[in-house]
Amino acid sequence: MSRFLFVTFPMHGHVDPMVPVVAELAARGAGVDVVADPRFAGAFAGTGARVHEIEIPVLGSVPEGLDDRSARSARRRANADVRRRRARLADDLSERWPDLRPDAVITDLYAEWGATAARRNGTPLVSFTGTHAVNRRMAVEGVRRSAGPVVAALLNATGLIRIAHPALRDRADLALANTTDELQPDRAGFGERHRLVGPLLREDSIDDPGLPWDAMAAGPVLYVSSGTVYERGAEFYRTVADTFADTEWTVVMATARTDPAELGALPANVHARRYVPQSRVLRSSTVFLTHAGMNSVLDAIRCEVPMLTVPCSLDQKGTADHLERLGVGEVVGRTVAVGDLLTAARRLAADPEVRATLRRLAAPMTAGRPGARAADALEEFAATRLAGVAAVR
Secondary structure, three states, X not given: OOEEEEEOOOOHHHXXXXXXXXXXXXXXXXXXXXXXXXXXXXHHOOOOOEEEXXXXXXXXXXXXXXXXXXXXXXHHHHHHHHHXXXXXXXXXXXXXXXXHOOOEEEEEOOOHHHHHHHHHOOOOEEEEEOOOOOOHHHHHHHHHHHHOXXXXXXXXXXXXXXXXXXXXXXXXXXXXXXXXXXXXXXXXXXXXXXXXXXXXXXXXXXXXXXXXXXXXXXXXXXXXXXXXXXXXOHHHHHHHHHXXXXXXXXXXXXXXXXXXXXXXXXXXXXXXXXXOOHHHHHOOOOEEEEOOOHHHHHHHHHOOXXXXXXXXXXXXXXXXXXXXXXXOEEXXXXXXXXXXXXXXXXXXXXOHHHHHHHHXXXXXXXXXXXXXXXXXXXXXXXXXXXXXXXXXX
């Protein structure tokens, strides 16, 4: 059997989709090693893989006030320091190669030290993204949307557009993306090198008896989560709470890095916690107010829940736009004014076309095990490369 090395990037949205792939390969008898930051090593417990802990520096969450010039300057300095420290990770990985002996390396697009170590050691390389695939056309459009057409045209003409997204620097022989055919923007713009292997999702193994499950079963539920990277401050959650106060809706908010105590006294129908078992809450939800991260979007579609989106990153904005085109989401601040959240939620909940589209999108997500398609692609890739080496010998 082949040996696979997974190189992770230490954020939930990057680590979680890799877990079912690792578990599937190990269950098939493959040798699997995972390099992970100590904070995320536990995610691979019970998968059958060997886990190697390496401290990986990250910037952490992005504060809501990043528009402030001094905040941007401080973050640039911190980012430069993180890049310097990450540059040494390829050396650390290479020193471990005699023990790892991988036939193929699967590295998160953002864990570029994994790609460097693979190339340095002459090992076949596979890239992995926890969201949809990105090509040059999509990156240019993303820059145009966020920085204007002049900047987008300049970066494209000079080739500097490569700095906009690591996918544009990806030279792996195979690229795996955690999405489906219908959720991949510009699907026709990708060739055989790209395999869409989503949804790579895990069911929550914990429960939360403190949540208002009875009220959630009795009426419409708005679930609110903006992820763990881009922070939404207390004002955002307070606005949602006030908008839905004393309505027919039960509101459950996962505030992550924002302390629920900062929101003040909440209406009786609004409940805030830092974290909740997301897939379980979504199965009881009517509408999802989300940052449009791919894991959350896939989870929502699997549970047939329409979305109001508040995207921050280029990937999230692309996903949010695509959800609008599909007819299962609306973008807050563009399509929907913040003051119209309640009206928009009621509209999405009552629209039979939205429900029908969600049923159609969700149907293929229940076929097969979550990591099976990715494991099939990786086994085929490794077998082809090994056969090529044997032929040369």
